[in-house]
Structures are given as C-alpha cells and as structure tokens.
Amino acid sequence: MKYTQADFKSDQEVKWCPGCGDHFILNAVQKAMPDVAEIAGRNRSEFVVVSGIGCSSRFPYYMKTYGFHSIHGRANAIATGLKVANPGVSVFVATGDGDSLAIGGNHFIHAIRRNIDLNVVLFNNEIYGLTKGQYSPTSKLGKITKTSPYGTIEKPFNPGELIIGAKGTFFARSIDVEVDLTRQCLVRAAQHDGFSITEVLQNCVIFNDGAHAAFAKDKATRAEHTLVLKDGEKMLFGANKDKGIVLDGFRLKVVTVGKDGYTIDDVLTHDSKEPTTYIHNALASMKYPDFPVALGVIRDVDEPTYNNEVARQVAEVQEKSKIKCMDDLLNSGETWTIE
Amino acid sequence: MNVKELKDVVIRFSGDSGDGMQLTGTLFSDTAALFGNGISTFPDYPAEIRAPQGTVSGVSGFQVHFGSSRMLTPGDYCDVLIAMNPAALKANVVWLKKDATIILDGDTLDEKSIARAGFKTNDPLEELGIKDYNILTPDITSMTKEALKDSGLDNKAVVKCKNMFALGICLYLYDKPLDHAISYIRGKFGKKNPAVAEANVKVLNAGYNFGANTHSFANTYSVQPAELEKGKYRSINGNVATAWGFMAASEKSGRPLFCGSYPITPATVILEELAKHKELGVKTVQAEDEIAGICTSIGAAFGGSFAVTSTSGPGLSLKSEAMGLAVIAELPLVVVDVQRGGPSTGLPTKTEQSDLKQALWGRNGECPMVVLAASSPSDCFHYAFQAGKIAMEHMTPVILLTDGFIANGSQPWKIPSMKDYPEIHPPIITELPEGEEVFLPYKRDEKLARRWAIPGTVGLEHRIGGLEKDALKGSVSHDPKNHQKMVETRAAKVAKVADYIPSQTVLGAEEGELLVVGWGGTRGHLQATVEKMQEEGKSVSLCHFNYINPLPKGVEEIFSKFKKIVVCELNEGQFADYLRMNFQQFHYEQYNKCQGLPFTTVELEAKFNELLEK
Numbered sequence: 047m048k049y050t051q052a053d054f055k056s057d058q059e060v061k062w063c064p065g066c067g068d069h070f071i072l073n074a075v076q077k078a079m080p081d082v083a084e085i086a087g088r089n090r091s092e093f094v095v096v097s098g099i100g101c102s103s104r105f106p107y108y109m110k111t112y113g114f115h116s117i118h119g120r121a122n123a124i125a126t127g128l129k130v131a132n133p134g135v136s137v138f139v140a141t142g143d144g145d146s147l148a149i150g151g152n153h154f155i156h157a158i159r160r161n162i163d164l165n166v167v168l169f170n171n172e173i174y175g176l177t178k179g180q181y182s183p184t185s186k187l188g189k190i191t192k193t194s195p196y197g198t199i200e201k202p203f204n205p206g207e208l209i210i211g212a213k214g215t216f217f218a219r220s221i222d223v224e225v226d227l228t229r230q231c232l233v234r235a236a237q238h239d240g241f242s243i244t245e246v247l248q249n250c251v252i253f254n255d256g257a258h259a260a261f262a263k264d265k266a267t268r269a270e271h272t273l274v275l276k277d278g279e280k281m282l283f284g285a286n287k288d289k290g291i292v293l294d295g296f297r298l299k300v301v302t303v304g305k306d307g308y309t310i311d312d313v314l315t316h317d318s319k320e321p322t323t324y325i326h327n328a329l330a331s332m333k334y335p336d337f338p339v340a341l342g343v344i345r346d347v348d349e350p351t352y353n354n355e356v357a358r359q360v361a362e363v364q365e366k367s368k369i370k371c372m373d374d375l376l377n378s379g380e381t382w383t384i385e
Numbered sequence: 386m387n388v389k390e391l392k393d394v395v396i397r398f399s400g401d402s403g404d405g406m407q408l409t410g411t412l413f414s415d416t417a418a419l420f421g422n423g424i425s426t427f428p429d430y431p432a433e434i435r436a437p438q439g440t441v442s443g444v445s446g447f448q449v450h451f452g453s454s455r456m457l458t459p460g461d462y463c464d465v466l467i468a469m470n471p472a473a474l475k476a477n478v479v480w481l482k483k484d485a486t487i488i489l490d491g492d493t494l495d496e497k498s499i500a501r502a503g504f505k506t507n508d509p510l511e512e513l514g515i516k517d518y519n520i521l522t523p524d525i526t527s528m529t530k531e532a533l534k535d536s537g538l539d540n541k542a543v544v545k546c547k548n549m550f551a552l553g554i555c556l557y558l559y560d561k562p563l564d565h566a567i568s569y570i571r572g573k574f575g576k577k578n579p580a581v582a583e584a585n586v587k588v589l590n591a592g593y594n595f596g597a598n599t600h601s602f603a604n605t606y607s608v609q610p611a612e613l614e615k616g617k618y619r620s621i622n623g624n625v626a627t628a629w630g631f632m633a634a635s636e637k638s639g640r641p642l643f644c645g646s647y648p649i650t651p652a653t654v655i656l657e658e659l660a661k662h663k664e665l666g667v668k669t670v671q672a673e674d675e676i677a678g679i680c681t682s683i684g685a686a687f688g689g690s691f692a693v694t695s696t697s698g699p700g701l702s703l704k705s706e707a708m709g710l711a712v713i714a715e716l717p718l719v720v721v722d723v724q725r726g727g728p729s730t731g732l733p734t735k736t737e738q739s740d741l742k743q744a745l746w747g748r749n750g751e752c753p754m755v756v757l758a759a760s761s762p763s764d765c766f767h768y769a770f771q772a773g774k775i776a777m778e779h780m781t782p783v784i785l786l787t788d789g790f791i792a793n794g795s796q797p798w799k800i801p802s803m804k805d806y807p808e809i810h811p812p813i814i815t816e817l818p819e820g821e822e823v824f825l826p827y828k829r830d831e832k833l834a835r836r837w838a839i840p841g842t843v844g845l846e847h848r849i850g851g852l853e854k855d856a857l858k859g860s861v862s863h864d865p866k867n868h869q870k871m872v873e874t875r876a877a878k879v880a881k882v883a884d885y886i887p888s889q890t891v892l893g894a895e896e897g898e899l900l901v902v903g904w905g906g907t908r909g910h911l912q913a914t915v916e917k918m919q920e921e922g923k924s925v926s927l928c929h930f931n932y933i934n935p936l937p938k939g940v941e942e943i944f945s946k947f948k949k950i951v952v953c954e955l956n957e958g959q960f961a962d963y964l965r966m967n968f969q970q971f972h973y974e975q976y977n978k979c980q981g982l983p984f985t986t987v988e989l990e991a992k993f994n995e996l997l998e999k
Binding site: 058089097109112117126129153366367 | 419664677690
C-alpha cells in the first residue's frame with residue numbers, strides 16, 4: 047500500500063515562524079516521500095533524516111522517520127558515517143547555507159568529492175536566521191545585516207557553482223513556494239545513486255524577507271525570470287515561452303526566438319546526464335537580472351558511489367582472505383610457541 | 386672466544402632517520418622473541434621524516450631490551466649502542482651505561498660528518514668524554530660496498546644496505562640465528578626487487594662474518610630464553626593491539642566495526658591497521674578532518690555499528706563538541722587518544738600523559754564520559770575490548786587513553802583465544818515491546834542504558850539529537866526539571882559502570898610504608914622498580930589504575946593502609962589532582978616528568994628510596 051503525505055508527519059508541533067519558507071519545503075518533502083518510498087520499494091523505517099544546526103535543521107523532528115538533529119555543520123559527516131555503516135537505509139540531510147557552506151563547508155565539499163549516496167536538501171535563505179540575522183556565505187555582496195552594518199565585503203558562494211565545480215553528480219534547484227517543482231526534484235534526487243543536492247531558495251520572513259523576490263515573488267515574475275529545465279526540452283522561458291538560452295561563443299546568452307535571426311533550433315536542449323560540467327556550471331551561474339535563474343534538475347550523472355565501493359572492497363577481500371574470524375587473525379603471521 | 390651468559394641486555398640502534406634503524410631494531414627484537422627471550426622495545430624517532438642528514442635532529446633510534454625473564458620496560462640505559470654516524474653517537478651518549486659497548490661506523494669519522502653532528506673538535510670521543518668506553522669503529526659503509534661490489538646496484542642502493550651489516554654484527558654478538566631476518570627480507574623485498582633482497586641478505590651475512598672472523602669482540606653473549614607461560618606467542622605493538630581489541634569487541638557483540646579517523650601521529654597506525662581488515666568486515670573512512678572522523682563514527686553508531694575513532698591530543702580537542710553530542714545522544718562510541726607531548730602540536734613523536742584532564746572534563750556542559758587507560762603494548766587489546774564492551778552495553782561514549790610509548794613499543798604477547806573473552810550484549814531493540822504504544826528512545830534498563838534502535842527497524846522510528854531530551858520520549862525539552870533529571874541521569878549512568886568493572890588491586894603487600902600510584906602506560910617502569918625494591922625487602926607496593934572514570938571500587942581501603950602515597954605520572958600532576966578531588970582524606974606526594982620520555986627505573990628508585998627514608 048502506498049504511503050500518503052500524512053504517514054511522514056510526526057506528532058511534533060512545527061515551530062518555524064509563520065510564513066517561513068521552511069513550511070513549504072517540509073510540505074514538499076512530505077509530499078515527495080510516498081513516491082520516493084514506492085519507487086525504491088522502501089518501508090518508512092528505512093528513511094533517516096540527519097541535520098546540523100539552524101532553522102532548517104529542526105527538520106528531522108517533523109518527519110515520522112528515523113532522525114538525528116546533530117551539531118552545527120556536521121550533518122554531512124554524520125550522514126556519511128551512517129550511510130557507509132548502514133547502506134541499506136536512505137539518508138536525507140536537511141541543512142542550510144550557514145550549516146553546509148560555512149561551518150560545515152569542509153564536510154560538504156568532501157561529501158561531494160566522495161559521491162556518497164546522500165540526499166541533501168540545502169535551504170538557502172542567504173542569512174543566519176536562528177542566531178537572528180547575521181550574513182551568511184550566500185548573502186549578496188554589500189548586504190547590510192547585524193554583523194555587516196556597512197554592508198558585506200565578502201563575495202557570496204553560488205552553491206550550484208561550488209557543487210558542480212567540485213564535480214558533484216547531482217544538483218537541482220527550486221524555490222520554496224514552488225512546492226511541486228521541489229517535490230519533483232526530490233524524487234529525482236532520491237533516485238540518483240550518489241550525492242545529490244537540491245538547493246531550495248527559501249525566504250526568511252523575519253531577517254531576509256524578499257531575498258529572492260526579484261525573480262521569485264509571484265507567478266508572473268517567476269515566468270519571466272526563471273527557467274525550469276527539463277531533459278530533452280528546449281531551454282525556453284517567459285510568459286509566452288519565447289525567450290531561450292543559446293550558446294554564443296563560450297558564453298550563454300538570452301535571445302528571443304524569431305528575433306535577431308535566432309530560431310528555435312539555436313536554443314539549447316537540456317541534458318542533465320552530460321558528464322562534462324561546462325554547460326551545467328554555466329546554467330547554475332545564471333543570475334538575475336541578466337539571465338533567468340535556472341531551476342529543476344541541472345545535473346544528474348552516474349559515477350561510482352563511495353558506499354558501494356566500500357561494500358565492493360569488503361566483499362572482494364572477504365572472498366579472497368583465509369582469515370574468517372579473530373582467532374584466525376590472532377594466530378596468523380609470525381608466531382612462536384613456548385613449550 | 387668466550388660465551389658469557391647474561392640475564393638481560395639493552396641495545397639501542399641509532400642512525401639517520403633514513404638509515405632503516407626501526408627495521409633493524411624490529412628484526413633484532415623479533416629474532417630474540419622467536420628465540421624465546423622476553424622483550425620490550427621503544428622506538429624513538431624524530432617528527433621530521435628526513436631531517437637534514439647527519440645532524441642530531443635527524444637521529445632515529447630503536448631500543449630493544451631482551452632477557453631471560455619477562456621484560457617490563459625497554460630499559461633505561463643501553464649496554465650496546467649502534468651508531469651509524471657521529472650524530473647518532475652524540476644524540477645517545479646520555480643513554481649509555483658506564484661500561485657500554487659502542488659500535489660506530491668508522492667510515493663516518495670524517496671531518497664533514499663530525500662537523501655536521503655539531504662537534505667542535507675533530508675528536509668526538511674525547512669531546513663526549515667517552516674515550517675509556519669499549520668503542521669499536523668497524524668501517525661499516527666500506528665493508529658494505531665491498532660486499533656488494535659485484536651486485537650491479539647503484540651506490541645509493543648499496544649504502545642503504547649498511548643497516549644490515551650492523552644487524553649482522555649484533556646477531557653474532559648475541560648468538561642469534563640469521564634465519565628470521567633473512568626470511569623477512571626475502572618476503573618483503575624478494576618479489577618486487579630480488580636484487581635488493583639478496584644484497585641485504587649478503588650484507589647481513591657479511592656483518593655476521595665480520596663479527597665471527599675478526600677478533601674485535603672478546604666475548605659473545607648468550608641470553609637464555611625466558612621462563613614465560615607456556616603457549617603460542619606473537620609480538621605486538623600497542624596500536625595494532627588497540628585495533629585488534631576493537632575488532633574483537635565487534636566480533637563478540639555482533640556489531641560491525643566502523644572507524645572514522647584522520648591521520649595523526651602517533652595514532653595513525655590504528656587507522657592503518659583497521660583499514661587492512663576488510664576480511665572481517667571492518668569499514669574505515671579516512672575523514673577530511675578530526676571532526677569528521679568522530680562525526681562519521683557517531684553516524685555509524687546511530688546506524689548500528691560499533692564505532693570508534695582514533696586520535697592524539699590536538700585531535701581530541703577538535704573532537705570535543707562531537708563527544709558532547711555522543712554523550713547527550715547516548716550512543717556507543719570509543720575515542721582512543723594516543724597521548725603525545727603537548728600543548729598544541731607539542732612533541733608529536735614523544736610520549737606524555739597530559740591529556741587526562743582533557744579526557745575527563747574537556748567538554749561543554751555537564752558531560753561525563755567513561756575513561757580507561759591501557760598500560761602496556763599488549764594490554765591495549767584488553768582495554769580496547771573493554772572500552773567497546775562498556776560503550777555498547779552502557780550506551781555511552783568511552784575515551785581510551787594510550788600513549789606514544791606503549792603505542793609504538795612492542796612486546797611478546799601470549800595469543801588469547803576468543804572463547805576466553807566474554808560476549809558483549811548491546812541493548813538492541815528489534816520490535817516495539819508489549820505495553821509500549823510508541824517507542825520511547827530514552828527509556829532505560831538497570832544499567833541506565835537506553836535502548837539501541839537501529840534505523841531500518843520497522844516501527845521504532847524515533848528522533849535524537851543534541852538538544853536536551855525529554856527523559857522518556859527523546860523529544861526536545863526545555864523543561865527545567867527535566868534538564869536537572871537528565872544531567873543527573875547521565876552522570877549516574879557513567880558512575881554505575883563501577884558496578885561492572887573489577888575492583889582496584891594492589892601489587893605487593895596490602896599495607897606498608899610506601900604506595901606507588903600510577904595509571905596507564907607507566908606501569909612497566911613502575912612495576913619493574915617496585916618489584917626490584919620488594920626483592921630488596923623494602924616496603925613498597927604498586928597500585929596502578931586502568932579504569933579512570935569511574936574509579937574502581939576499593940581504592941580508599943588500599944590507600945588507607947600505607948603511610949605514604951606517591952602518584953607518578955608523565956605530566957604535572959593531573960591524576961594526583963583527580964585523586965585529591967575524589968579522596969580528600971589522603972596526602973599525595975607526586976613524582977612528575979614532562980620530557981617527552983618514559984620514566985627510568987633508576988630515577989623512580991631514587992625517588993622511592995628518598996620517600997622511604999624521609
């Protein structure tokens with residue numbers, strides 16, 4: 047029998063601020079889980095949600111699965127150990143821009159490098175919410191916050207560029223209010239055998255309200271300023287789907303189909319399975335206002351996973367070795383007997 | 386030629402850190418062990434992999450103490466010093482016995498080598514004031530070259546074999562066969578590079594024959610096999626024994642072993658050793674940093690593995706926050722800290738016991754952990770096993786303290802049988818018990834341990850984390866009384882471990898003038914000293930601790946029966962302070978040393994005699 051969204055709701059009262067983007071993300075995850083479970087043939091007890099610290103990291107308490115709310119920045123490291131030790135479970139990580147890109151940056155890039163099969167949901171609100179409004183590694187340059195009263199002087203990370211630059215195998219992006227798009231991304235992410243990151247551009251109503259509003263505030267704005275990528279489909283956007291992305295020399299360029307000699311044939315067709323990173327990186331880099339912000343599954347390529355490789359080595363060595371138990375090991379090699 | 390019989394001998398092999406002294410020493414000690422001698426070894430090497438050649442800072446040493454009884458220490462001072470250059474002589478002159486034999490490569494007594502070692506004159510022997518010692522200066526380098534003149538090897542490869550010449554001399558001098566060294570060399574290099582293997586064998590023989598043919602040595606010496614307990618033995622060092630102890634605990638608990646760790650001297654060998662043993666299902670992750678080392682292990686513990694992480698002092702500091710998480714999440718975990726000289730980077734390759742207070746208290750909040758300390762290379766196996774047993778049965782993180790001295794030192798070890806080790810019963814729960822409507826992750830058993838519900842188990846979905854927990858449900862609780870209760874419960878759980886460990890014992894008479902108190906890796910030196918003084922009829926006993934937190938039962942009774950108590954440790958008095966805190970009624974004398982070196986039995990004996998006479 048297929049699970050329903052309600053099967054993944056815990057009995058805990060959800061304590062995020064009213065209007066917080068996190069509510070939408072929780073909704074999307076709980077909506078995705080019945081499909082994820084069905085596709086993978088999994089029982090609810092085979093899911094674990096691991097988190098670090100921050101508003102987003104309260105997530106595990108609201109999911110009726112196994113959950114581990116850990117310490118700041120370490121969710122990816124804890125999830126790595128869990129997955130290697132217990133590869134039978136499906137592990138999700140709920141984390142934020144501070145948790146995974148600042149204090150936990152090291153674990154984040156190394157989890158990408160190892161391509162361990164975890165599903166990261168990266169809540170990006172470009173601010174520290176739980177500590178009440180300090181700038182984060184994704185805050186826009188010049189952003190005025192409590193710890194940058196004269197504006198930040200640090201260039202922000204674009205998580206997509208970081209992930210694809212580190213040869214990440216799966217990267218998707220969504221917006222908190224686009225619940226169904228987030229759900230679709232998460233279902234794809236869960237099917238990806240390897241490290242997946244779904245970045246959700248999330249609004250913090252208290253400390254960074256409207257951070258993504260320029261391109262995300264309503265349906266009409268999103269139609270004009272975002273591009274939802276679909277495999278095998280042309281990269282078209284705009285209310286009339288008449289604007290497209292073409293390759294102009296080494297760069298992407300926005301054109302209007304039928305203008306300046308551009309036809310539909312010139313518009314790029316999305317292929318998330320392309321092993322090289324160049325176009326995926328260029329897509330992840332697209333910034334408002336010159337470009338639409340790319341959404342959907344940008345990159346989804348297959349590479350060996352760390353957890354499978356560990357299991358493979360263990361199986362291979364076990365088959366070859368004569369040592370089957372501790373007594374065998376203790377008595378192996380150089381020994382001598384005293385009569 | 387006379388063959389003199391000796392009870393025990395200390396040899397120190399010493400040369401440039403690239404001269405292969407660790408291998409030379411190991412081959413000698415293994416040969417002695419195979420022959421049946423008692424052995425104890427102590428590698429003493431610099432932090433730099435290859436410090437400038439020929440300088441004192443680049444000297445690497447390996448000391449072997451072998452004898453016709455069980456050897457408790459690698460010996461304070463050496464009977465024989467093998468010095469491959471003047472720098473090695475200079476670095477080790479303080480470790481010579483008064484009548485020591487020195488074998489120095491005569492080819493290195495050139496101006497350049499002497500100057501590089503920092504001598505002011507051209508006569509290092511005079512300068513060091515050792516002219517009247519028994520000094521031999523065979524031309525080891527040129528005899529090695531001569532032996533290999535037809536080998537076809539280049540000069541660099543030829544010179545690399547000279548350590549085998551020195552080994553050959555020593556094997557001759559102590560009447561030991563060459564076969565173990567030869568089979569080791571062939572096994573190690575034979576396949577990859579048979580020419581190099583045969584060159585080493587040839588030089589080994591040449592060294593042996595040099596000893597036999599020349600009349601440089603008035604005597605050779607024989608050291609009879611030790612009267613050790615009957616059985617099958619192997620040689621083992623502390624780090625390997627620690628790794629194997631963890632593997633044994635894994636086998637006895639049925640929980641797969643996981644180790645997340647980051648390389649750090651002198652603990653790295655534990656990770657290296659565990660990485661080898663995939664045949665027994667061991668999984669290792671070489672993490673991106675110390676924090677990830679412990680955090681991957683905490684994740685693995687949550688996932689149902691027996692999880693361990695290995696580190697040394699600075700790494701223990703980095704792991705502090707995550708240890709707190711393991712405490713509040715009440716997950717089984719063993720953190721092994723192979724202590725080295727501190728603070729900060731300190732003395733990475735040298736031994737010390739100065740992480741005790743960090744292990745006991747170095748975390749935020751009221752954060753008690755079980756602390757154990759191993760006391761010899763081979764008992765690292767036992768205490769690693771015990772650490773795993775306590776961690777899993779009591780659902781608590783445990784710190785196991787070893788140190789650079791016992792981690793790198795090796796000794797013969799009577800191979801245990803796994804049937805003599807107890808089963809380990811972690812409180813794993815596989816289904817919702819009758820009468821419980823929902824799983825209560827913080828419900829406890831008689832040990833106060835909570836139950837281990839492993840993700841994947843149907844019906845036991847639950848959430849844990851670093852926020853204070855409700856005493857039963859495990860959900861977040863900010864209730865003041867609940868916090869008080871949880872703080873007290875976590876402390877009581879650790880204190881309760883005392884009911885499950887052996888009572889404290891004393892070595893020697895149960896009452897008397899002086900009680901020597903030690904903990905961890907100093908046991909060999911303390912025991913050797915105390916036993917010697919006991920044989921001389923002195924009223925000295927030893928009370929040595931392996932269980933630090935909680936302390937075993939029976940300590941007060943032991944302490945109360947001695948007129949004086951002296952606490953000896955390789956720090957400035959951390960355990961003494963801990964005892965003062967726990968047992969205020971006693972007066973504690975202290976003997977402390979922070980030189981990056983183990984105690985010597987000579988200095989201990991002097992101190993104990995002084996206390997007896999005072």
